[in-house]
Amino acid sequence: MIKKISTPSYIIDKKILKRFNQRQAVFGRKLYDEKSDFYKKGMYDNSSKVISSGKEGYSHLDFARMMGSWAVYDYFHNAFSWSNLTDANSVMQKPVLEKFPAKDAEKMSEEIKKTARYYGAFQVGITRINNNWIYSKDMDDAHIEIPEECKFAIVMTVKMIGSAIITSPTYKACTATGLAYSQMAFLVSCMAEFIRNLGYTAIPMGNDTALSIPLAIDAGLGELGRNGLLITPEYGPCIRICKVFTDLELKTDKPITFGVIDFCKNCEKCVEACEADAIQTEDELSFKTACPSNRQGVLRWAVNQDKCYKFWVENGGECSNCIAACPFFTKKI
Numbered sequence: 045m046i047k048k049i050s051t052p053s054y055i056i057d058k059k060i061l062k063r064f065n066q067r068q069a070v071f072g073r074k075l076y077d078e079k080s081d082f083y084k085k086g087m088y089d090n091s092s093k094v095i096s097s098g099k100e101g102y103s104h105l106d107f108a109r110m111m112g113s114w115a116v117y118d119y120f121h122n123a124f125s126w127s128n129l130t131d132a133n134s135v136m137q138k139p140v141l142e143k144f145p146a147k148d149a150e151k152m153s154e155e156i157k158k159t160a161r162y163y164g165a166f167q168v169g170i171t172r173i174n175n176n177w178i179y180s181k182d183m184d185d186a187h188i189e190i191p192e193e194c195k196f197a198i199v200m201t202v203k204m205i206g207s208a209i210i211t212s213p214t215y216k217a218c219t220a221t222g223l224a225y226s227q228m229a230f231l232v233s234c235m236a237e238f239i240r241n242l243g244y245t246a247i248p249m250g251n252d253t254a255l256s257i258p259l260a261i262d263a264g265l266g267e268l269g270r271n272g273l274l275i276t277p278e279y280g281p282c283i284r285i286c287k288v289f290t291d292l293e294l295k296t297d298k299p300i301t302f303g304v305i306d307f308c309k310n311c312e313k314c315v316e317a318c319e320a321d322a323i324q325t326e327d328e329l330s331f332k333t334a335c336p337s338n339r340q341g342v343l344r345w346a347v348n349q350d351k352c353y354k355f356w357v358e359n360g361g362e363c364s365n366c367i368a369a370c371p372f373f374t375k376k377i
């Protein structure tokens with residue numbers, strides 16, 4: 045049963061919790077952390093070897109399909125622009141209208157959600173931005189400051205193709221991941237242009253700029269599981285999260301609980317499915333971290349991201365075993 049709650053189901057230690065530097069995540073540390081086992085190791089470095097092994101699900105065709113799925117996320121940088129878009133393919137001049145009088149926050153939230161679903165969102169929730177979740181620095185080591193007037197986050201999920209995810213860790217499953225990332229880029233860029241055309245500020249983002257999972261929890265989209273992922277009531281962890289920050293005044297959603305933490309205490313399906321031994325087996329949540337890429341000050345089962353990423357490098361592509369195994373992911377479409 046899904047219950048709305050007044051404060052999110054996670055517990056933080058305010059004395060320890062600090063804004064997290066995105067470069068501290070494994071994708072950042074691989075660039076500079078000489079002590080890590082994955083220094084300068086890319087996820088696709090092993091691809092040629094894996095492809096020539098002849099393993100099912102790792103053919104050249106599978107690899108090419110996976111690469112194609114990432115194209116929009118990886119190369120269409122305008123999708124994540126903080127500024128008004130220019131240099132359109134269309135030759136039509138676009139009018140700039142008067143600012144839309146968005147006086148009714150509840151009604152505007154309904155319009156935002158309707159529009160997000162129209163553009164392909166699976167779930168949409170709205171929350172006030174908690175500064176703790178904004179990265180202190182980005183991957184280029186630049187400070188991140190969100191304009192003070194942007195107080196709201198529109199948090200959206202897109203569904204991954206379940207029938208592909210269950211083939212994890214093959215390239216077919218990686219293709220479902222890439223496709224969802226490209227759909228995120230499509231979704232946030234359309235949402236940002238929608239909001240800009242109403243005369244308001246919009247900052248679209250994928251995994252960059254702010255931590256997606258706590259924002260999604262705050263916006264009432266799910267809870268944190270043992271596998272370190274957002275577990276949604278509708279589709280478990282088989283989703284990807286993107287968000288748009290805005291100065292448009294909106295009505296926020298309440299966080300939810302549907303018993304994920306208690307369920308995870310008695311379920312270790314993701315632990316069994318993880319070939320990297322990266323997921324904790326302890327019964328109880330703790331503030332312990334498992335590797336330098338875990339942020340401190342959050343009560344949870346910290347996933348050892350170092351072990352996880354090392355497996356991705358060996359695999360020649362990412363892994364979704366802990367998504368496929370989760371009992372909350374039931375509809376294998």
Ligand code: SF4
Nearest residue numbers: 318320352363365366
């Ligand atoms: S993604 Fe794969 S390697 Fe990483 S924690 Fe999940 S199951 Fe383990």
Ligand code: SF4
Nearest residue numbers: 269270308311314370
């Ligand atoms: S597989 Fe089980 S333990 Fe792991 S996140 Fe899902 S419900 Fe929790």
